Amino acid sequence: MWNKVRQETDQDTIILQIPNSQGEFYEDEQTTIISFDLSKSYIGFVKGIYHLATSKVVFVDNYVGLLAGTPFHSNVECVQLWHANGAIKQFGMRDPSISHRSNRANERFQTVYNRFTHITVGSNEMADIFKEAFNTNNEVVLKTGVPRTDLFFDEANVESIKAKLEDLYPQINDKQVIMYAPTYREQELNDPDIHLDLDHLYQTLSDNYILLLRLHPAVKHQYDGKYSGFVIDVSDYSDLNHLLLVTDILISDYSSIPFEFSLLEKPMIFYPYDLESYRQERGFWEAYEKLVPGPIAIDTQDIAQLIKDNQFNLSQVREFSQIWNKYNDGFATQKLVNSIYEIDSLIPSGEQEDPSYQPVSNDS
Numbered sequence: 001m002w003n004k005v006r007q008e009t010d011q012d013t014i015i016l017q018i019p020n021s022q023g024e025f026y027e028d029e030q031t032t033i034i035s036f037d038l039s040k041s042y043i044g045f046v047k048g049i050y051h052l053a054t055s056k057v058v059f060v061d062n063y064v065g066l067l068a069g070t071p072f073h074s075n076v077e078c079v080q081l082w083h084a085n086g087a088i089k090q091f092g093m094r095d096p097s098i099s100h101r102s103n104r105a106n107e108r109f110q111t112v113y114n115r116f117t118h119i120t121v122g123s124n125e126m127a128d129i130f131k132e133a134f135n136t137n138n139e140v141v142l143k144t145g146v147p148r149t150d151l152f153f154d155e156a157n158v159e160s161i162k163a164k165l166e167d168l169y170p171q172i173n174d175k176q177v178i179m180y181a182p183t184y185r186e187q188e189l190n191d192p193d194i195h196l197d198l199d200h201l202y203q204t205l206s207d208n209y210i211l212l213l214r215l216h217p218a219v220k221h222q223y224d225g226k227y228s229g230f231v232i233d234v235s236d237y238s239d240l241n242h243l244l245l246v247t248d249i250l251i252s253d254y255s256s257i258p259f260e261f262s263l264l265e266k267p268m269i270f271y272p273y274d275l276e277s278y279r280q281e282r283g284f285w286e287a288y289e290k291l292v293p294g295p296i297a298i299d300t301q302d303i304a305q306l307i308k309d310n311q312f313n314l315s316q317v318r319e320f321s322q323i324w325n326k327y328n329d330g331f332a333t334q335k336l337v338n339s340i341y342e343i344d345s346l347i348p349s350g351e352q353e354d355p356s357y358q359p360v361s362n363d364s
Helices: 002-008 042-054 065-069 096-100 103-114 124-133 147-153 155-168 198-205 240-245 257-264 275-281 300-309 314-324 332-340
Strands: 013-017 031-035 057-060 077-080 118-120 176-180 209-213 231-233 249-252 268-270
Touching: 002 013, 002 332, 013 042, 031 042, 042 065, 065 103, 077 332, 096 275, 118 332, 124 314, 147 155, 147 240, 147 257, 147 332, 155 240, 198 209, 198 300, 240 257, 249 257, 257 268, 257 314, 268 300
Parallel strands: 013 031, 057 077, 077 118, 176 209, 176 249, 209 231, 249 268
Antiparallel strands: none
């Protein structure tokens, strides 16, 4: 988003950078970077609040609690980019945990959601989810596609990223790449259990496969380095989507990663080892078994056998992608910038944007 705004407009851009934030930014004549961390810079934090309150356009990609207490000027566009292209588990005002919050806390959450004047989506299904999660309506939904998916359509950039990863992790060059990317459990943030029998996977798969271990960024972990010729811990690598480009088989559970990975039309295995408890605690937008586009494994032995037998139905993955990536065409960022900044810029020749896409007005 930042690069496209710089390319298409003459607007000054302020990057409020929080700890562990992803993305490569640098300052220039249009860009100022501010450390938005009260524990490190009181002045930077105050400046950040000022810019939130006075900017004409605000882009966010998550829940930002400060928006509840930050008054906007009139006609401000607050665009929710979100950090996922789809959703399995419930969130927002449909998160079961809200029953344990006070009414005041729930009102604060809703105040933040009400700040979003626009929410980008890649599918009608995700539009419906956001409307329920944020208690909002069709007027705020932008069917431009999700900017983070543009990468998957940029062939030159894809090849460049793959080459860099092959240099960084030379072990993957002659092997099939499996990536295990589970969602995080709050009770395991400081002491995660990956629930995989690495010894069994090593014994059965190491001749032909490499396993990338990608734990959630919020998880504090320390991999012991065992099976270093087979397991590569990539949890600290900054951009997950880069890793997806070199992944041949994805293993996940309730994460949103499969929604983007499905654009590559590659196999997926779903390993929800705590399915019933997670269903009760977090809830799903629809029946898990019906939603996921791949086989469900019950243990590590099951995972290994699925991989060895190549038991995958890629037509199921393609159908899943067609539903959840309906508006993702490689030009989501361009369409969003065109809408927000009212730019009369055509999508490149030969590409057709969805007919339901309509530019927004700054008066909306």
